[in-house]
Amino acid sequence: MANEANKLMTGEPPETFYAATAVPSAPRQRLMQDIDTGVCIVGGGFAGLWTARAFARRGYDVAVLEAGTVAGQASGRNGGLVSAGYAARLSRIVERVGLEQAKALYALSRQGMDIVGAALAEGIPGVDPVPGRLNVQRFDDLEGARRQADFHGEHFGHEMLLWPTERVRETLKTERYYQALHDADAFSVHPLNLALALAAEIEARGGRIFEQTRATGADLEGVRKWIETPNGRVRSQDVVFCGSAFIGAGFPMLARAILPVSTYMCATEPIPEKLQENIRYTGAVADTRRAGDYYRAAGDRLLWGGRISTRAGTPRRLKKKLARDIARVYPALKGVGIEYAWSGVMGYAIHSMPQIGMLRPGAWVASGFGGHGLNTTAMAGELISTAIIDHDERWRQFIPFGLVWAGGALGRRTTQFVYWGMKAGDKYDEAKSKFKEYRAKRAAAAEAARKIAEAKAAEEADARKKAEAAERRKAEQEELARLLAHEEEQEKKRKEDVTRAAADTKDAAKATDAAPKKPDTETEDKVANGAKGAPAKKKKKS
Numbered sequence: 001m002a003n004e005a006n007k008l009m010t011g012e013p014p015e016t017f018y019a020a021t022a023v024p025s026a027p028r029q030r031l032m033q034d035i036d037t038g039v040c041i042v043g044g045g046f047a048g049l050w051t052a053r054a055f056a057r058r059g060y061d062v063a064v065l066e067a068g069t070v071a072g073q074a075s076g077r078n079g080g081l082v083s084a085g086y087a088a089r090l091s092r093i094v095e096r097v098g099l100e101q102a103k104a105l106y107a108l109s110r111q112g113m114d115i116v117g118a119a120l121a122e123g124i125p126g127v128d129p130v131p132g133r134l135n136v137q138r139f140d141d142l143e144g145a146r147r148q149a150d151f152h153g154e155h156f157g158h159e160m161l162l163w164p165t166e167r168v169r170e171t172l173k174t175e176r177y178y179q180a181l182h183d184a185d186a187f188s189v190h191p192l193n194l195a196l197a198l199a200a201e202i203e204a205r206g207g208r209i210f211e212q213t214r215a216t217g218a219d220l221e222g223v224r225k226w227i228e229t230p231n232g233r234v235r236s237q238d239v240v241f242c243g244s245a246f247i248g249a250g251f252p253m254l255a256r257a258i259l260p261v262s263t264y265m266c267a268t269e270p271i272p273e274k275l276q277e278n279i280r281y282t283g284a285v286a287d288t289r290r291a292g293d294y295y296r297a298a299g300d301r302l303l304w305g306g307r308i309s310t311r312a313g314t315p316r317r318l319k320k321k322l323a324r325d326i327a328r329v330y331p332a333l334k335g336v337g338i339e340y341a342w343s344g345v346m347g348y349a350i351h352s353m354p355q356i357g358m359l360r361p362g363a364w365v366a367s368g369f370g371g372h373g374l375n376t377t378a379m380a381g382e383l384i385s386t387a388i389i390d391h392d393e394r395w396r397q398f399i400p401f402g403l404v405w406a407g408g409a410l411g412r413r414t415t416q417f418v419y420w421g422m423k424a425g426d427k428y429d430e431a432k433s434k435f436k437e438y439r440a441k442r443a444a445a446a447e448a449a450r451k452i453a454e455a456k457a458a459e460e461a462d463a464r465k466k467a468e469a470a471e472r473r474k475a476e477q478e479e480l481a482r483l484l485a486h487e488e489e490q491e492k493k494r495k496e497d498v499t500r501a502a503a504d505t506k507d508a509a510k511a512t513d514a515a516p517k518k519p520d521t522e523t524e525d526k527v528a529n530g531a532k533g534a535p536a537k538k539k540k541k542s
């Protein structure tokens with residue numbers, strides 16, 4: 001822990017996935033003597049590097065002072081997502097400066113993306129740009145998503161495609177998400193390799209970069225500015241402060257205007273199949289919560305970021321915490337191993353907009369890019385370099401977002417409270433959507449159960465009817481069989497009676513033949529009355 005905190009203070013790269021996959025880059029020297037330069041840049045993150053590159057490309061002599069290593073802070077540890085806009089929500093910007101100026105600011109943020117895109121087009125090793133960003137909602141609001149898409153399209157010329165919940169859930173195997181806006185213009189990069197390429201280009205064009213060289217103070221009064229470092233001074237025509245949250249006590253006005261906010265990232269172990277099954281989108285995904293999750297696949301690993309805090313350093317059990325966050329969204333990824341986990345510090349101004357502008361003639365600031373610096377730092381470098389070289393005044397659009405005191409320790413505590421408040425708000429929205437969904441699911445389940453019960457009852461009634469009919473048929477057949485048997489019995493008896501009567505008649509006839517000739521009237525009568533069928537015949541015969 002202490003080790004990690006020290007690393008944060010010195011800017012030494014932590015054990016990040018990016019550091020592990022960085023292109024080879026030799027350490028740079030400290031400044032050990034006084035030097036002269038055209039433009040001195042304080043800070044070797046994206047803001048300092050894009051600014052220095054812009055000057056170097058115009059043939060200016062630049063020197064970059066970096067307290068740690070190039071892109072050792074936020075710039076080399078971030079999500080790598082390059083997209084339009086700012087850390088401040090667009091609606092807040094409109095509120096503050098009006099629609100027309102908001103449009104101009106948004107267009108500038110898109111120019112920042114174009115600068116990054118153009119640099120990538122020149123071919124940078126190990127940056128691996130991947131297009132696309134999906135902004136997913138964790139609450140159900142189709143109309144709200146549609147309004148957002150229309151707002152961006154109509155006023156800011158940025159078309160985003162609305163994905164309904166079904167499409168989102170087919171693509172991302174989680175029930176946490178509802179609708180999404182697809183931003184096809186956005187893209188993701190390996191940020192550290194991009195920063196290292198910028199540094200290499202600055203040096204190739206004759207610029208100087210000193211690492212482990214902290215600017216500790218400055219004299220900005222004269223035409224020539226003097227920047228102090230522990231082992232040498234820099235004398236320059238212009239100076240640009242790009243130190244973000246780490247600028248230090250030597251520059252109290254800048255330090256007071258910035259609020260350091262930590263956020264966290266991790267890289268899983270390689271999980272090719274699980275990634276393919278659960279995250280069927282190759283671009284970056286970010287949820288729309290105030291402090292939401294952001295992630296993307298990097299090869300066969302998942303790079304996941306989220307959470308914010310005003311506490312410095314890497315929290316204990318960070319890997320476990322982030323693994324839990326992942327599993328909460330993707331239950332199927334529960335138990336996936338986390339190979340790297342790290343923290344990074346973003347510099348926020350109280351208004352969440354970048355601080356870009358002139359402090360006094362020859363002294364400039366480019367800071368406060370918050371969680372949205374990959375496009376805006378490139379834009380800031382362009383605005384400041386063209387302001388100094390060409391007297392371009394576009395930077396003035398940022399005057400409404402000046403250096404406002406960020407509140408010091410109290411500001412930090414307030415931010416933490418605000419963050420907790422925002423989290424509670426996010427949770428409420430989510431819970432409401434989940435409850436609605438739960439109620440709808442329960443109603444659907446009850447309806448399905450009712451239908452199943454009805455079908456079962458109908459089936460049972462049918463089976464009962466069939467059984468009764470079979471029973472009836474069986475009884476009828478038995479009755480028929482019984483009647484037939486009875487009939488047969490009767491027939492048999494009849495036949496026996498006839499046979500017996502015939503036999504009796506025969507016997508009687510025999511007896512008559514054997515008797516004396518005198519007619520025995522008694523016997524004759526007996527025969528005439530007792531024998532069935534034959535008597536008349538017998539009588540006739542006799």
Ligand SMILES: Cc1cc2nc3c(=O)[nH]c(=O)nc-3n(C[C@H](O)[C@H](O)[C@H](O)COP(=O)(O)OP(=O)(O)OC[C@H]3O[C@@H](n4cnc5c(N)ncnc54)[C@H](O)[C@@H]3O)c2cc1C
Pocket residue numbers: 011042043044045046047048065066067068069070071072073074075076077078079080081082083213214215216242243244245246247248263264265294305343344345346347366367368369370371372373374375377
């Ligand atoms: C985890 C994480 C994820 C993020 N994800 C994204 C994302 O996906 N997309 C996006 O757009 N943005 C993202 N961001 C924000 C983005 O990284 C920053 O906005 C951007 O890198 C800011 O660049 P910077 O140069 O202003 O600051 P930094 O990168 O902090 O650089 C400032 C540099 O100045 C040096 N310095 C400070 N003071 C002095 C001094 N006195 N003397 C000499 N050197 C000094 C520091 O050592 C440091 O290297 C993320 C940030 C973090 C931490």
